[in-house]
Amino acid sequence: MRIVAVWAVSTLTMLALAGILPDFRLQSDDGDTITRTAFTAAWGAGAFGLLSALVWPVLVRALLIVPALVLGALVFFLNGSLLLIALSLIPDGRGDAAPETAVVVAAVMSAVASATSTALAVRDDEAYRRRLSRLADRRRRRGSPNTVEPDRDGPPGTVFLQLDGVGHDVLVKAAADGLMPTVAGWLADSSGHRLTPWRTDWSSQTGASQLALLHGSNHDVPAFRWYEKETGTVMVSSRPASALEMQRRAIARTRDGGLLTIDGASRGNLFSGGAGQLALVLSMAARRGKGRRSRSGYFAYFSDPANAVRTALSFAAEVGREIGQSTRARARKVTPRVKRGGLYPFIRAFATVVERDVVVAAVIGDMFAGRTAVYADLVAYDEVAHHSGPHSRDAEKVLQRLDRSLALIAKIADHTPRTYRIVLLSDHGQSPGETFAGRYGLTLKDLVRAGCGLPVRRRARGTHSASEARDAVRIALHRPPEAEEPEAEHPAKRSDPIVLASGNLGLISFPDIEGRASREEIDRRNPALLSTLANHPGIGFLLVRSEEHGSVVLGPGGAEVPVDRLADGEGPIAVFGTGAAAAVRRTDTFPHVADIMVNSMYDPDTGTVHAFEEQIGSHGGLGGEQSRPFLLWPRGMTDPLDIVAAETADGAPPPPGGGLVGAEAVHRVLNRWLLEFSGPQVPVRAEGFTGTPHADEPFPERGTAV
Incomplete structure (x- = not known):
């Protein structure tokens, strides 16, 4: 009956569109009776529905190699093509439409058919349950032999x-x-969920946090991007090759495949977590082979043309929304503000619409299939908050839409073949503030080059910060004031410093100095650099290694504290709060810590920092809300603080300042929760896997015994 109802509504929709659109007809040239025209519309609607059901999934599977944004743009064209084919099947050639009109007709019909089908299914609870049950059965039949029967x-x-x-x-x-x-x-x-904050590591960003959350270790991840001298490689967490390498290193360190190794699914994440079911997982995007394509999750969603059209329309609406919001911000001269033109409206629309829809659909499918553990990342808020601000109205609107996704998932849980506990968490927060470049007129790279006596961009050359840096270089090198661009000794023997930004955390490396450069070596080559950085009002503190005192933290006014004597609330890190000293000490032990680690200033009264990137909502270093994410879990699961207390009782060192500290600690909590209800999560390791970073090394497969 639902099929007949949807067919009837589609027929009426086609008749209405034929009467509205001049380039769309359902009659012969001589005209037809109302009955004949209705029959033609019913024929066309039926043919279009069958083609959508039979041909569309094949087209989407064939187009999985196409980038996601391109696939989204092709949705309208492909749907319109199916409509033209359907019209050509109408007897006596009574159906015809211009190509551009066919696109409009197909989009409207798909959206109306989807809305009608959904409304009828919702009103019929038993039919809805049967449909979900059939979907779950199909997924289980196609699943792995290791899949737990729900x-x-x-x-x-x-x-x-x-x-x-x-x-x-x-x-x-x-x-x-x-x-x-x-x-x-x-x-x-009172019988719902409980909420607690937790503290990130110094590197408060998704690469470090999610790697530890899913794989139990973020050792040697000093920032979102960093330079490795031995290979001359810049590692970037958002690059597939880097993400895969980070994942391999974590597995080699923990000797464990990850949180999701037993009947798990990873959706929209940077890392797999050892899951056998993957969709939009960045670390797997660089690999080939069946089931390893990161875009494979698109098929399950876009195989329904109604989903494709709905998401494409929402994508277009989101692009328009971003253009309108950014235009309004410029007209009102809202500050702080960053540029939001170019491709950004499309990037935002992908994060807030396409990624959200595909990930939520994948999670719902996993619940239908009764999977034991599912981990999914919804990136919409983070993307908008970077450019609009974490407390902006734009970001609040995104939170509203995310809450509707949470409500949908919670409602679906009532119909799944097994019960589900829903755990919400975040990987970091965001701290607001004007960018470093916006506030001082030059980037961190410009300031470093000026402090090294190297040429800087014309725009930055006249700023107060660059002028002070050049004066410091002249004094240190005993150069006359008239020297335009003084240079430190032996400039021809040195390569330029590499300056990388991760939110309000900066990393400076000297590629021609083997190993980690010492403070003394830096001073010999660039005698004004460290003092220029440490005394800049936009910088909070520096971390460098000293040959005489070990690693030290430098601050304004000549402040210098050895890392092993660093204490919260004292010295250059005084304003950064509880746990800052321990976070700096831990990062100092990483093999790939930069020669100079730079954390921006932090104003505890306003909660603001200065990002070294073009972001007015940032994260990556210490300071403010960025280091304070959350964990929200259903009552009945062990309290995370009780788990931490039990670890301390077993001899583990207590976390600095108490509470839940570090993403690795949160991983242990998540793993404990899986153990409590789902039985032991057996660590996995592939035969012959050594953990060394080689592209031809097998990745640990789910279910492989230690």
Whole structure:
């Protein structure tokens, strides 16, 4: 009956469009009776529906090699082509449409058919349950032999949903203000969920946090991007090859395949977590072979043309929304503000629409299939907050839409073949503030080059900061004031310093100095650099290695504290709060820590930092909300602080300042929760896997015994 109803609505829609659009007809040249025209519309609607059901999935599978943004743009063209084919099948050639009109007709018909089918299914609870059950059965039949057979009376599954970049305080405020009613309901219900903040490591960004959350270690991840001297490689967490290398190193260190090794699914993440089911997983994008393509998750979603059209329309609407919001911000001269033109509207639309829709659909499919553990990352808020600000109205609107996705997943859990516990968490927060370049007129790279006596960009040359740096270089090198661009000794023997930014964390490396450069070596080559950086008002503190005192933290006014004597609330790190000293000490032990680590200033009164990138909401270093993400879990699961207390009782060192500290600690909590309800999660390791970073080395497969 639903099929007949959808067919009838599609027929009426086609008749209405034929009457509205001049280049779309359903009659012969001599005209037809109303009955004949209705029959023609019914024929065309039926043919279009069959083609959508049979041909569309094949087209999408064939186009998986096409980049996601291109595939989204092709949705309209392909759907319009199917409509033209359907019209050509109408007897006596009564159906005809111009190509551009066919695109419009196909989009409208797909959207109307989808809305009608969904409405009818929702009103019929038993039909809805049967459809979900059939989908679950099909997925189980296609699944791995290791897949756990689901049972609503058996152990529950766990869905970990990561709201990327949403800080603890942002979540609490959004729930209190009514922006996230689903989260507010969980927090208000005495039998619902519990919430706690946790502290990130110094590198407060997705690469470091999610690697530890999924694989148990983020050792030697000093920032989102860093330079490795022995190979001359710049590692960037958002590059597939780098993400795969980071994942391999973590597995080699922990000797464990990851959080999701037993019947797990990884959706929209940087790393796989050892899951057998993958979709939009960056670390697997560089690999080939069946089941390893990161874009394979698009097929399950875009195989339904109604989904494709709905997402494409939402994509276009989001592009328009971003253009309107950025134009309004410029007209009102909102500050701080960054440029939001070029490809950014499309990047934002992909993160807030395409990625969200595909990931949510994949999670729902995993729940239908009864998978034991699912981990998914929703990046929408993080992307918008970078450019609009973490407390902006634009970002609040994204939180509202994310809450609707959470509500959908929670509702679906009532119909799945096994019960599910939904755990919400974030990998970091975001701290607001004007960019370093916006505030001082030059980038961190410009300041470093000026401090080294190297030429800087014409625009930065006249700034106060660059002028002070050049004066310091002249004094240190005993050069006359009239010297335009003084240079340090032996400039021909030195390569330029590499300056990288990760939010408000900067990394400076000297590629021609083997190993980690010492403070003394830096001073010999560039005698004004360290003092120029340490005394700049936009910089909070530096970390460098000294041959005489070991690693030291430098601050303004000649402040210098050895790392082993560093204490919270004292010296250059005084304003950065509890845990800052331990975070700096841990990063100092990393093999690939930069020659100079630079953390921007932090104003505790306003909570602002200065990003070294073009971001007015940033994360990556210490200072403010960026280091304070959240963990929200259903009551009945062991309290994370009780797990930390048990580890301390077993001889583990207590976390500095107490509480839940570091993404590795959160990983242990997540793993403990899986153990409590789903049985032991057996560590996995592929035969012959040594953990060394070679492209031809096999990746540990799910279910492989130690």
